[in-house]
Amino acid sequence: MPSAILGSYREQSEAVRARFERLKAREIMLEVVHLHKNFQSPGKTTVALKDINFKVHRREFLCVVGPSGCGKSTLARIIAGLEEHEGGDVLLQGKPVNGPGSDRGMVFQGYSLFPWLTVRKNVMFGLEVNGYGRLEAEREALQWLQLIGLEKFADAYPNQLSGGMKQRVAIVRALANQPRVLLMDEPFGALDAQTRLRMQTHLLEIWRKIDITIIFITHDLDEAILLADRILVLSAHPGEVQELIEVPVPRPRGLLQTVTAEFLATKARLEELIYIHQPPAEEGEEDYPIVARMTNVTDSVE
Amino acid sequence: MSTPHWLQVHRALTARSRLVFGVLSIVLPLLVWSIVSYVPAVWHPQVMITNAGSVTYLDVGAHMAREAFESEVADARAEGRAPPQGVRANPVYLPSPGAVLKAFYTSFRTPPETKDGEWLHQSLWHSIQIIFWGFLISSIFGVPLGILCGAYAAIARLNQSFIEFARYLPAPAFGALAVAILGIYDGPKIAIIVIGTFFQQVLIIANTTRKLDPALLEAALTLGTKSRQLLTRVVVPGILPDLYRDQRILLGWAWTYLIVAELIGTTSGITWFITQQARYQHFPNVYAGIAMIGIIGLGTDMVLAVLGRRLFPWERSLGKSA
Numbered sequence: 001m002p003s004a005i006l007g008s009y010r011e012q013s014e015a016v017r018a019r020f021e022r023l024k025a026r027e028i029m030l031e032v033v034h035l036h037k038n039f040q041s042p043g044k045t046t047v048a049l050k051d052i053n054f055k056v057h058r059r060e061f062l063c064v065v066g067p068s069g070c071g072k073s074t075l076a077r078i079i080a081g082l083e084e085h086e087g088g089d090v091l092l093q094g095k096p097v098n099g100p101g102s103d104r105g106m107v108f109q110g111y112s113l114f115p116w117l118t119v120r121k122n123v124m125f126g127l128e129v130n131g132y133g134r135l136e137a138e139r140e141a142l143q144w145l146q147l148i149g150l151e152k153f154a155d156a157y158p159n160q161l162s163g164g165m166k167q168r169v170a171i172v173r174a175l176a177n178q179p180r181v182l183l184m185d186e187p188f189g190a191l192d193a194q195t196r197l198r199m200q201t202h203l204l205e206i207w208r209k210i211d212i213t214i215i216f217i218t219h220d221l222d223e224a225i226l227l228a229d230r231i232l233v234l235s236a237h238p239g240e241v242q243e244l245i246e247v248p249v250p251r252p253r254g255l256l257q258t259v260t261a262e263f264l265a266t267k268a269r270l271e272e273l274i275y276i277h278q279p280p281a282e283e284g285e286e287d288y289p290i291v292a293r294m295t296n297v298t299d300s301v302e
Numbered sequence: 303m304s305t306p307h308w309l310q311v312h313r314a315l316t317a318r319s320r321l322v323f324g325v326l327s328i329v330l331p332l333l334v335w336s337i338v339s340y341v342p343a344v345w346h347p348q349v350m351i352t353n354a355g356s357v358t359y360l361d362v363g364a365h366m367a368r369e370a371f372e373s374e375v376a377d378a379r380a381e382g383r384a385p386p387q388g389v390r391a392n393p394v395y396l397p398s399p400g401a402v403l404k405a406f407y408t409s410f411r412t413p414p415e416t417k418d419g420e421w422l423h424q425s426l427w428h429s430i431q432i433i434f435w436g437f438l439i440s441s442i443f444g445v446p447l448g449i450l451c452g453a454y455a456a457i458a459r460l461n462q463s464f465i466e467f468a469r470y471l472p473a474p475a476f477g478a479l480a481v482a483i484l485g486i487y488d489g490p491k492i493a494i495i496v497i498g499t500f501f502q503q504v505l506i507i508a509n510t511t512r513k514l515d516p517a518l519l520e521a522a523l524t525l526g527t528k529s530r531q532l533l534t535r536v537v538v539p540g541i542l543p544d545l546y547r548d549q550r551i552l553l554g555w556a557w558t559y560l561i562v563a564e565l566i567g568t569t570s571g572i573t574w575f576i577t578q579q580a581r582y583q584h585f586p587n588v589y590a591g592i593a594m595i596g597i598i599g600l601g602t603d604m605v606l607a608v609l610g611r612r613l614f615p616w617e618r619s620l621g622k623s624a
Contacts, residue, residue, distance in 0.1 A: 080524050081523070081524075082520050082523065082524070099523075100520075100523035100524050101524075101526055102524070102525055102526025104524065105524055105525070106520075106521070106524040108517060108520070108521065110517055112515075112517040112518055112520070112521035113521075114518060114521075114522075114536070114539070114540070115540075115616050116539045116540065116542065116614075116616055117539075125522070125525055125535075126525035126526055129522075129525060129526050129527045129528075129531060129535065130526045157615065157616040158616075159616060170521075173525070174524070174525070177525060177526060183524075
């Protein structure tokens with residue numbers, strides 16, 4: 001779609017501009033400065049992330065998107081402290097992070113709920129590990145379960161829950177610790193389309209009502225535009241920051257807005273960045289060839 | 303004609319087929335055994351003497367080869383003497399199912415052959431105790447070491463060479479050494495069981511520990527778990543069902559060392575019963591004794607399997623067989 005019809009994704013309505021001013025007025029929660037990450041394999045060193053710089057404000061919803069192999073998962077894991085990095089700093093409220101901790105919670109694509117614990121005990125896990133008493137931890141856990149509407153399943157085991165339920169439990173398990181930042185690595189990737197939509201709305205609900213900063217990794221552009229305040233676009237090979245887009249779609253967001261001009265303009269820009277400015281692909285991933293016709297010339301399906 | 307479902311690869315059986323094949327698995331071997339034992343036309347290469355006749359060196363109840371018997375009969379007839387008489391029989395070392403079944407009952411009622419010997423139930427209890435202590439001692443050291451080797455690559459590397467080597471040392475070879483160190487009674491027997499079980503135990507449990515989903519460890523770390531808490535809060539609870547299954551299998555292996563262990567030093571327990579009965583040629587009792595070991599082992603395993611299903615309720619819905 002030509003940009004003349006769409007308008008620029010940079011145009012922001014009054015309400016949206018005001019929202020961004022409020023956002024930028026809040027303190028910086030997380031700052032990534034000149035982050036550099038190499039992967040060593042026998043014989044060669046691959047640069048996974050190169051000179052990544054960005055700031056995340058308190059209560060911001062930041063999405064990280066990019067083509068596959070751009071290092072978005074690696075970035076999330078470095079911020080969470082699960083991986084080392086070669087250069088640069090990750091600063092949480094000004095202080096460099098050192099290894100994993102409960103101040104940066106994480107939600108994984110595979111849920112990773114502890115199968116030997118009930119739902120309630122899963123949510124209590126972080127609290128107990130951080131020194132809360134059992135009764136207090138139970139009370140907290142029950143409140144969080146009520147927040148997501150799963151208090152009836154408190155004594156069920158994770159393998160008795162559906163994917164969407166498991167992910168909701170995983171989210172409150174992380175939130176119960178009251179982390180400063182919640183990292184989410186393609187959390188809805190394993191869910192079917194309907195559940196994914198409901199989870200996105202549910203997540204926005206939770207984010208609106210709680211003091212939490214969310215960094216959300218996804219490859220789904222629609223999801224990113226629906227959820228995010230700002231979108232960090234990475235390029236692949238090596239992973240570098242291409243652009244930090246402010247999403248012009250006004251809040252509150254819903255399904256009806258996926259056809260508005262702002263949404264489509266943003267999507268067009270993202271697609272341009274991700275699909276057109278691609279570096280040469282790896283072996284076997286070049287453009288697929290035109291298939292030779294194997295049917296009768298007159299037998300057409302179009 | 304399409305292939306019947308029980309001949310198709312990976313196809314589950316219907317309830318009826320399961321019942322039929324289950325019954326056949328017991329009935330068929332018994333049937334073959336019974337045919338060989340009770341039908342004189344099948345095998346029966348010997349003759350049991352019922353009347354010695356004029357042959358002086360034969361006793362009633364003795365077994366001799368059929369050709370020899372027939373030549374004796376021919377000789378006796380040729381010389382006009384009374385021929386020996388006998389019925390066709392299998393060798394003593396293949397008793398009939400009926401004899402073995404009867405032996406199950408009578409062996410508990412028979413007093414010990416020697417004056418200070420043990421009754422059968424005492425022998426069995428003795429064997430069970432040997433296995434119990436051997437497995438317990440092996441597990442007290444083997445399970446923690448296995449978990450540590452699985453969790454920490456450094457510890458695994460430290461122990462690897464020795465354990466991989468020791469695994470191949472045959473436990474019975476330590477028999478004389480064990481007697482020299484621990485005496486001739488129960489000590490060396492328990493030691494053999496430990497040596498046979500320990501090294502496999504460490505390697506298997508280390509492997510099971512390594513297989514724990516690393517995502518669970520990462521999730522725990524992002525929840526604020528310190529490194530030193532990971533082992534007790536995530537690793538051990540996470541591997542518990544698989545650890546239980548490994549221990550069940552290892553207990554089965556420990557059982558296989560029982561006979562050889564009980565031969566070290568003074569023979570005791572069920573092995574003593576079996577060797578005694580073999581010495582006196584009471585082969586039905588020998589078969590019964592061997593079967594008893596199998597029954598106790600299998601029975602224990604089945605009880606542990608049922609217990610396992612109840613201990614780990616979160617495994618149930620996954621449909622894992624215990």
